[in-house]
Each structure stands twice: as structure tokens, then as C-alpha cells.
Amino acid sequence: MSVINPLNRSMTTDFDSRNMDWYIDKFVQFIVFVAGISAIIFIIGIFIFITMEGFGFLLEDFSFREFFFSPFWEPSDEDAPEYGILALVAGTASVTGLAMIVAIPFSLGAAIFIGEFASGKMREYLKVLVELLAAIPSVVWGFIGLSIMNPLIIDLFDVPVGLNVLNAGIILGLMAAPIMTSIAEDALKAVPDRYREAAEALGATRWQVIFKTVLPAAKNGLLGAVLLGVGRGFGETMAVLMATGHAVNIPGSLFDPVRALTATIAAELGETAVGSPHYQALFTIGIFLFIITFIINLTADLIVRGIRKG
């Protein structure tokens, strides 16, 4: 007996009882599960919260035509408050659009340099610096817009105010560029080296290899990078609040001040009575922003996923 069972433990009862290890295992599994689905819980919770806060407005004062097509955002008008977000959408769109015009060449160029040309130490340093750049708080960018870009624009273009589409677009572009660079570089890195070797073996120069082989192969990832940049632009608040001039206005030129959707919420929410139509209208803007950024990010994600598969 002692030969068969040298540790002298029961041959069967172990299988039918739960020890401490079993309970610890179940407990850890539960914790990890909760952490894992917390993102889903939060996103649903946030959506329910902003929808509930904005719901009263949607039922009573909301007019689809006024909300989306009126350029007048005058919620504090005592007699006839107007809640039109057309100008705010135009503000956000113009600033984001200009930001992309600034950010796309910058980030694509940086990604190509880091991914295709830089080597060894240089590449490592650049990657760290780009990530550091992405971590600069948006209020710092806003500060740069206010105190450096503002006088610079006034001097250079001889305009009365330097807080406008141009200022915010450049600031937002520089802000979005690092994260776009990072993702674009990942997309370039996902292109197998054998493509590059095969193309170079044909006698293609480095640029020809990049333009004819690497960029077409990485195009989905690059598109994903741009869309994430757009999402960032839509959602950014502090920097655009500080750099746009914050005036409700459909811009006619780069030098017109505008106001962004996000900045409107940030600036006005603290001054409204909880539950008032104005308060609820701001939450309706929140719902709108939530849906837009959700769609943009989802699209970007699906596109990026697409390349990983194909």
C-alpha cells in the first residue's frame, strides 16, 4: 500500500472536496471578469446617463429642424431661447478639417521616416518622443494657442484677433499628429519585410518601394489612423475652447473665430440650472457627440481590424 501511495493521501476524497486553491481561482476569475466587462458597463452607463439628462429636452423643447439647421445658439435668451447647433457643428468641423490637413502630412511623413528610414537608436528615441508628445495635456496645447499662436497670427496676417479656425486647427493638428503617427507606424510595420525585399530586388528605389508597395499594402491601417485623428478632433475640448475664440459663428474664412460643440458644453454646463431646458440641451449635444465619435471610432476600428485579417 505504501508503495502505491507513498504520500499516504486519500485516493478518492480529493476529487470530491474544494480546497482553498479552488476558491482563490474562482475569486480571481470573477475579479478579472468584472474588470474585463467594466468598459462595457461604463459605456452603457454613460450613454444611459446622458440620454436621461437630455431626455426632457428631446421630448419637449426639441425641434429637429431648429437643433440641426439653425445657426443660432441662444439658450440664455429670456423670451425666445434658440437651440441651434449648426454653427457649433460648423465650428467643430472646420477646426477638425484644418487639423487633419495639418496632421496628415506631418504624421504620415513621421511614420514613414520612423518606420522605413530611421534605424536603431534613432528609431527608438523617436518613438519614445512621439509617445511623449501624445501625452502632453490638452490644456498645455490650449495655452500655446493662447499665448504663442495668438500674437503670432495677429502679427503675421495682420488680423485683429488671433483666436480663430486657423489657430485651433493648427493646435489640434499638432495634438492629433503624434497618436496618428503611432498608429500609422504600426500599420507600416505590419507590412511584411519580404514585400520590401521583393520590390527592392526589382530595382525599385526606397521611395518607389514605399509608394508602390508599402503604402498600398498599409492603406487600411493608415485610413484607420486618420479616422482616429478625426475622432480625437471631434472630442477635444480644452484646447479648442482656448484657441477658437469661442464665438458662435459659421466661419467664412480661416480668421473667423468659431465655437466647438465640446467647448460649448464645457463652458456652459456649470452655469445652467440642473434640469433646465438649457442644461438638457447641452446633454443633447453630448448625445450627438457620443454617437458621432462612437461611429468614427467603430469605423476606424473595423478598418484597422480589416487589414489584420486580410
Added chain:
Amino acid sequence: MVDMNVNLAAADKIVDPAFAAPVKLGVSDLTIRYGGTAALSGVNLEVREHEIFGIIGPANAGKTSFLKTLNRMDTFNTNMSVEGEILFNGLNVQNLKNIYALRSRIGVVFPLPVGLPLTIYENVALSPRLRGIKRKSELDVIVERCLSRAALWDEVKDRLNSLGSLLSGGQQQRLTIARALSQEPDLLMLDEFSIAVDPVTTMRIEDVLKELKHDMTIILVTNLVQQARRLADRTAFFLEGECVEVGITEDLFTGEVKDQRTRDYVEGKFG
């Protein structure tokens, strides 16, 4: 004894006209290092025009490294250093001013087919486009000719605009051969092309190579000694970073060998 040597030398010329052909590629004292360790050392050989030059040897012999230095693909690997002299058409490839022009004259077929992420048509038209050929009609002719020569045209002529990567392994390998041919190369280098190809396709490609020999010089790296025997006019045997022997292919199998290891290898006694 003396007579016999003379006879052998005379026989060489009869058996292998390539001996009389001008030198396409002259390699002398070639040593390749990765970091500190030599992958190949002291290689001396000549490849002549319009011959199929085989390189056989087990894994790690330095065969692929050798090919990489010929068209300066060593630039991809900063760890790799090359000493010695490689003359291509009489010019030293180590200090050419334009290595892209050199590469465009040398076609390469890799062990595993590399279909670029482009359509079949674009895969073959890429190199001519890089050379500056823009007219569609001209490109059409080149694409058809190269695909035909690579014995692929009949299988793909109805779907030239589908992705090259959707073809089967054997078809992709023929596509890469067609792409290499679209360079109108002086020299075609094949690195174990049949590794991922079925035997029937392999025989088809081998027939293609026999035809191509009339238009270009071919270097065939293979780990199948019988493939070298079927195709190569002359063959070099590489072993652990050393070029053991260079000779007329048939001699490695049945004639006189300078080094017994060569005979052992082709007879399958090791490796």
C-alpha cells in the same frame, strides 16, 4: 597521365560550351560575415554567360548569403559585412554608384513566393513601370510575354486583375518568375524555388529555365542535388561557409572530384 589531363581539358570544351563563354560574374576572395562570425569565406568562382550555374549544399552553407551579396541585398542587414570582389559584367558591385540599376538587371526568385499585394497584372507590370514604360499597350505585351514564358499565362489570362496573393503556391512562384522576367534581367537568381512547389509545377519551371538559358545567365541555388544535375551546366558545392568545389555538374556525380566530401554529399552520404 599527362595525356589524360589534356584530354580532360579538351573534353571540357566539348561537353560544356559555357566554358568558352565570357565571364558574367567573377567572384574572388569573397567573405561574408554576420557580426563577427563568417557565414561564407574565401569563395572564388566564375559564372559564365548563358549557363545555368548550380549551387548545392546543406542548410547553413552560405548559399543564400552568397546570392544576397550579388545584387547588394546585403544593404537590408546592417549586421552583414562583405569583403572581396564581385565583378558583374566587369564592374565591382561593391562600389557601384547606383545599386538600383544593378538590381533592376538581376532577377531574383525567393524560396517562398512573394506575391506583392497587387493584382497579377500589376505584379508583372511593376518593373516595366519603374523603368518608365507607361503605355498600356506596351505593358500588355510585356505582361503576356512574361506570364507565357513562366508557363502561367493560360491559367491566369482571364483574371489578370485579381490579387496575386489569391493564386496557389505553385502559381505564385511562377508569378514571381514572370515578375523577375519582366525586368528583362541579364542574370536570374533562383533560391530554392521549388521548396513550396509541387513536383509537376517544379518540372514545368525547370523546363522554363532550360529555355531561358538562351537569353540570360541563371544561378540556381538548390538543396535538391538531382535538380542541379538535371539543370546546371556547372555546379558549386558549398559546405559550412566554404566553397568546397566548382566543376562541371556531371563530374560531381560521376567524374573526378577534387574533394571527397563533394561526392559524399551528392550521393547522400551526409547532409
